[in-house]
Amino acid sequence: MTNFKRTLVTTALPYANGPVHIGHLAGVYVPADIYVRYLRLKGEDVLLIGGSDEHGVPITLKARNEGVTPQDIVDKYHGIIKKSFEDFGISFDIYSRTSNETHFETASGFFKTLYDKGEFIEKESEQYYDEEAGQFLADRYITGTCPHCHKEGAYGDQCESCGTSLNATDLIQPKSTISGSIPVRKATKHWYLPLDKHESFLRQWILEDHKEWKSNVYGQCKSWIDLGLQPRAVSRDLNWGVPVPVEGAEGKVLYVWFDAPIGYISATRELTPDWEKYWKDPETRLLHFIGKDNIVFHCIVFPSMLKAEGSYNLPDNVPANEFLNLEGDKISTSRNWAVWLHEYLTEFKDKQDVLRYVLTANAPETKDNDFTWKDFQARNNNELVAILGNFVNRSLVLTQKYYEGVVPTPGPFDTFDTETLNSIGTFVDKTEEALKNFKFREAIKEAMNLARLGNKYLADTEPWKLIKTDAERVKTIMYISLQITANLAILMEPFLPFSAQKLRTMLNMGQVDWQQCGQKEVLKPGHTIHEASLLFQKIEDAEIQEQLDKLQQSKKDNQAAAKTATPAKENITFDEFTKMDIRTGTILEAEKVAKTKKLLQLKIDTGMDQRTVVSGIAEFFQPEDLIGRQVSIMVNLAPRKIKGIESQGMILMAEDADGKLVFVSPASPVKNGSEIK
């Protein structure tokens, strides 16, 4: 590995349309903060960069819904997010935002450079345009009927009902959410970053030169590259974002995915005039801490941008984490299934370190993990309180009791003393080794082992007994206990900064650095320490129950929301209704369409003929169970080829709240071909 002189750590920019939750913290910010605090303690030159991602369509939509400006939205959430990070001790050198001036300048300059170098391709395409509002419509600004599940109110990019991702042009009866008018298709010009052009470079750089990346990251990249990379639009028609800085681009802004990672650069520029040293000097190590949803951007897209620009470093590693679930379910902002950081701190005041600890000890490093309140309580009570807090307390209380807070002068060390003192260094080394490899779960475990060592040492030497018979020996024992305690005060700093600081205050330690860590004498004999207070408090069952009840309430609210039917569609005339020819029919044959997940190929006796229908119901029915079943079929729907099979009609299904499909059939058997009207 190259010997780097300094490190630049970036953390994924949280999207400023909502607060941050434990998933963000566990996946990105806590590990990044631990890593950076560790390097700082070692005296290394390191920067931790963060900021809010404030552009993009969802923010404009939210603003519209709430009747405020997009700036109002991002101001609000940027404030909340920034404060949450401060409160949890995420030690950013700068936490910036993409709506500020430096960023506009940086992003726009970056685009201009690539533009001038001819790194983009220009393409014209047809997009929906709202004539009343006089603007192009982003996919999210269009609603209509989902072509798949036929639910109304699907967005142009995704149907929230069936979860399918869509193209706006596929929506049935599209409608602009801005003016309510029916949008028209209109040609528009955009710039694209030809990722395919960078494929051979990416192959070499990732698949050959960075085999050491985490397996989830490496595999994901390989998957994307092998699937074939496509040119990606870097601009779009929108009025919220960084304007495209070329002529003829009025009403166009940089696509949010393009401007967001440039936010890392902008923030660094804002922080220091020396920013280029951190971004362009090959002796700087660039690290991106992100969640797994961001792997493709940070390993493929952003590096391609940097490479195309030419003067920037590429990331040396991208330690992406998987996702954190909450009590067995995916964390979801819209379903309010989350533990919000700003709420946590009002309910568990001053317990930042507890959450940091639990999220680190149970971090989703290799696979998705589950956060449960019961585990949270257990780790607090059985580990932080019982092992770490208790050892520190024992050590300090005994010192006060026997020596009024003065570190005693030790006598000769016996074998066990020496072994114990040596072990301190061993645990420190193991912690450090894990940290270097981004194995934070293992690192915090090894750090805790130092506290275990302390407890064992006290249990084995029993100073409270010896004090009556061999007071001299007790001095040595307490001296060693205090050295372990002092080491903990340093070793825990990256993980539990608040508690470590509190401990250092108790120990009257002052400034520390990593070099002291692992040493046998951190506190000199004669040094006076302060009164002890508890580092951690037990968490009672009632507090945990309160949190569980709160989540239960979210679940109830969601179920209630799911029960309300979607509003009726616009009226149609009787003539329009009679155009639809719906009949009863019987399924004669059914088989799964090869190489698909959802498709069944059905042969239906419609009374008039036997015809083939392809239907997306395979997830809910076994083909053999369908034979002989009577169904409703729309017979005059224009035929369409699906997976090479011509589908002549459509089976009518009802969709339940959970997305399950149910046949709409005659209540008792009728002649095939009977009209449904």
Add this chain to the structure above:
RNA sequence: GCCGAGGUAGCUCAGCUGGUUAGAGCGCAUGAUUCAUAAUCAUGAGGUCGGCGGUUCAAGCCCGCCUCUCGGUACCA
């Protein structure tokens, strides 16, 4: 379907390029102990390493097939 990541003790996870009786923490049981927030310390019970087959003197680790979970992708008239 295809691609990727996972499936190891009740729970959360380690297991390097295949090599003696498969590990840790928590939980559980028993014992010791009382300086300490009834905390601690020791000992122990728990595993056909998702399933089946193969390669090998030897497989949790390699190969094939199957199965389950998560993510990406195709498909949903």
